[in-house]
Amino acid sequence: MLSIVGIRKTFNPGSVNERLALAGLSLHLQAGDVVTVIGGNGAGKSTLLNMVAGVHPVDEGRIIIENQAVEHLPEHIRASYIGRVFQDPMMGTAASMTIEENLAMAVRRGSTRKLRRGIRSKDRQYFCEQLELLGLGLEDRLTTRVGLLSGGQRQALTLLMATLVPPKLLLLDEHTAALDPSTAQKVLELTEKMIKKHKLTTLMVTHNMEDALRIGNRTIMMHEGRIIFDLKGEQRKNTRIPDLLEMFKKASGRSMANDRMLLAN
Numbered sequence: 001m002l003s004i005v006g007i008r009k010t011f012n013p014g015s016v017n018e019r020l021a022l023a024g025l026s027l028h029l030q031a032g033d034v035v036t037v038i039g040g041n042g043a044g045k046s047t048l049l050n051m052v053a054g055v056h057p058v059d060e061g062r063i064i065i066e067n068q069a070v071e072h073l074p075e076h077i078r079a080s081y082i083g084r085v086f087q088d089p090m091m092g093t094a095a096s097m098t099i100e101e102n103l104a105m106a107v108r109r110g111s112t113r114k115l116r117r118g119i120r121s122k123d124r125q126y127f128c129e130q131l132e133l134l135g136l137g138l139e140d141r142l143t144t145r146v147g148l149l150s151g152g153q154r155q156a157l158t159l160l161m162a163t164l165v166p167p168k169l170l171l172l173d174e175h176t177a178a179l180d181p182s183t184a185q186k187v188l189e190l191t192e193k194m195i196k197k198h199k200l201t202t203l204m205v206t207h208n209m210e211d212a213l214r215i216g217n218r219t220i221m222m223h224e225g226r227i228i229f230d231l232k233g234e235q236r237k238n239t240r241i242p243d244l245l246e247m248f249k250k251a252s253g254r255s256m257a258n259d260r261m262l263l264a265n
């Protein structure tokens with residue numbers, strides 16, 4: 001489903017700010033794989049997602065989605081089949097537009113149909129049904145501007161928009177990190193529900209090691225632009241947080257002290 005082969009990315013090459021973010025990373029996902037991505041600060045997790053989404057061009061390597069090489073395709077083309085939810089609830093939705101206008105945009109993602117002028121009552125009914133699934137009462141606020149919603153409501157809406165037309169690939173970049181714990185929990189439950197409902201192939205970056213081991217079927221840990229371990233099956237089932245820390249130490253030669261990953265657990 002997704003094959004990432006030997007991708008390299010260096011930011012600001014040749015300058016004092018040169019940063020090697022991805023060091024020839026390879027990763028293969030089967031359809032329906034839900035892979036959590038963990039790693040210390042600056043390990044390259046966001047860069048990995050950004051490269052798949054086409055935010056930055058790769059220096060080297062290939063990215064193949066359903067047998068199609070996409071590494072040279074611009075971000076807006078990839079956006080038609082990649083759903084994304086970012087850490088910042090202000091991204092992913094248009095603040096000045098209403099809930100129904102945002103949803104109408106999301107429905108048209110990837111469609112060759114021209115933008116219709118109005119939103120039909122049939123569309124409204126569908127939006128209401130979908131919003132009800134969030135359990136946040138947003139179905140009664142279709143004409144509310146998104147800028148007036150709370151961070152959690154906005155993030156739940158972004159998640160709905162990212163999955164309304166089921167994407168080939170869902171990319172979640174610490175999408176609950178900026179929310180208060182109970183809202184984060186709720187958005188995470190919704191995430192799991194959406195992934196299950198649409199059987200979405202997913203890459204989810206998280207700093208929460210407990211979530212990383214609980215959600216999905218595979219966990220990769222990154223360090224200095226590489227994958228230092230890849231847990232699945234029985235091995236993953238039997239792995240606990242202290243084991244992760246020990247594995248990190250062994251693979252990276254340093255302890256995880258001071259990283260946000262520790263603070264989140």
Ligand SMILES: Nc1ncnc2c1ncn2[C@@H]1O[C@H](COP(=O)(O)OP(=O)(O)OP(=O)(O)O)[C@@H](O)[C@H]1O
Pocket residue numbers: 011012019020021039040041042043044045046047048
């Ligand atoms: N747009 C950019 N311009 C310059 N350097 C960048 C850019 N994006 C990332 N980097 C650098 O690339 C490296 C990897 O960063 P990245 O954000 O991918 O790490 P991360 O694992 O997501 O970290 P964190 O958990 O702290 O968010 C870091 O050294 C970072 O400073």
